[in-house]
Amino acid sequence: MFNRRFLRIKVFQALYAYYQDEHANRSLHEKNLTKSLDKTHELYVYLMAFPAAFRHFVSLELETQKAKYIPIQSLITQLEALYNNKAMILLEENQHLADQIKHYKCYWNDNKDLFKQLLALLKKNEAFAKYATKSEHTFFEDKSILLEMYEAFVVESEDYENYLEEKYINWEDDQTVVYTQLLKTISALKEDSIGNFLAEELNNEDDEAFLKELFKRTANYEEELTELISAKTQNWDADRLAVVDLLLMRMALCEVLHFPYIPVKVSINEYLEVAKLYSTPNSHGFINGVLDKINQELKQSNKLNKLGRGLVE
Numbered sequence: 001m002f003n004r005r006f007l008r009i010k011v012f013q014a015l016y017a018y019y020q021d022e023h024a025n026r027s028l029h030e031k032n033l034t035k036s037l038d039k040t041h042e043l044y045v046y047l048m049a050f051p052a053a054f055r056h057f058v059s060l061e062l063e064t065q066k067a068k069y070i071p072i073q074s075l076i077t078q079l080e081a082l083y084n085n086k087a088m089i090l091l092e093e094n095q096h097l098a099d100q101i102k103h104y105k106c107y108w109n110d111n112k113d114l115f116k117q118l119l120a121l122l123k124k125n126e127a128f129a130k131y132a133t134k135s136e137h138t139f140f141e142d143k144s145i146l147l148e149m150y151e152a153f154v155v156e157s158e159d160y161e162n163y164l165e166e167k168y169i170n171w172e173d174d175q176t177v178v179y180t181q182l183l184k185t186i187s188a189l190k191e192d193s194i195g196n197f198l199a200e201e202l203n204n205e206d207d208e209a210f211l212k213e214l215f216k217r218t219a220n221y222e223e224e225l226t227e228l229i230s231a232k233t234q235n236w237d238a239d240r241l242a243v244v245d246l247l248l249m250r251m252a253l254c255e256v257l258h259f260p261y262i263p264v265k266v267s268i269n270e271y272l273e274v275a276k277l278y279s280t281p282n283s284h285g286f287i288n289g290v291l292d293k294i295n296q297e298l299k300q301s302n303k304l305n306k307l308g309r310g311l312v313e
Helices: 004-020 027-046 050-067 073-083 086-093 094-103 113-125 126-133 137-154 157-165 171-187 205-220 222-231 243-258 264-279 283-300
Strands: none
Touching: 004 027, 004 171, 004 205, 004 243, 004 264, 027 094, 027 171, 027 205, 050 073, 050 086, 050 113, 050 137, 050 171, 073 113, 073 126, 086 137, 094 205, 113 126, 113 137, 113 205, 126 137, 137 157, 137 171, 157 171, 205 243, 222 243, 222 283, 243 264, 243 283, 264 283
16 A cells, blocks of 8 residues: 555646646546556566566576686676575566566566676675675575665666666656565565565555545535635735645645545645645745644634544644
8 A cells, every 4th residue: 555645646746737738638637647556556566577687687697607718706606696596586486476577568678788787786785795705595685685786776876767767757756655665575575485475555446546536526626725725815816826835735625624534634744745845945834824724714613524533633
């Protein structure tokens, strides 16, 4: 299951695109919003497919080194350590992952240069240097070095970053949540892991339902929500408010009024955090002030219909 802030950001982006589209087709934007979750899951599968592809590259490099007239034994030892990595083999042999890779066509084709770069980064890695000198490894050690490989790419390779940005337009927004889930998946692997150990919950039905409802209700109640905001910003015409700020306030108020099981404070705080990412430095205080005034007025007029967990102050 995705965290709710991630889902709110997805809806915010979809609504922003919808309102900026001069010939907006609402149903099309709603469909694209749903597809965006599937693209996030595809990105996760693509990154999970990486170890098997890299292991294939290592096998070819190993053959090349062994065939040399004067082979470099230290390099052969490093390559053999990677090729025999039990965690990588486990991922490569898992049928469910293979089916997911085939379904999404998540193939790491023509990435020899990227794989060479990773190999070069690993050679400079202290943890890998210690790992490669050992003749045998525990499964925990194999997992740890696999995580080290991902870390080396994420932190140190600009080419890897550029490659994923080019391949997945959602990379910049989705990378944190996808990597978090990927690290959880690999960390949870056991030597006898079989069947489906992937994070299927990335396509959770509750997430999709929340996504659709927030989009629809924010759009459906646009006029009502805008009037509430305009009443507390007399010195600002709605047309003069920053588009992002106005949209974030509409979304927050939509949750406050039309999502009874979400506490008011949770909704407001979440959109203040989103404002830090997508709006101006001054927007946080402005949005907070407006939403606080509206919230107090809604309380006094008993217009808040919260239920269950939504009653939490």
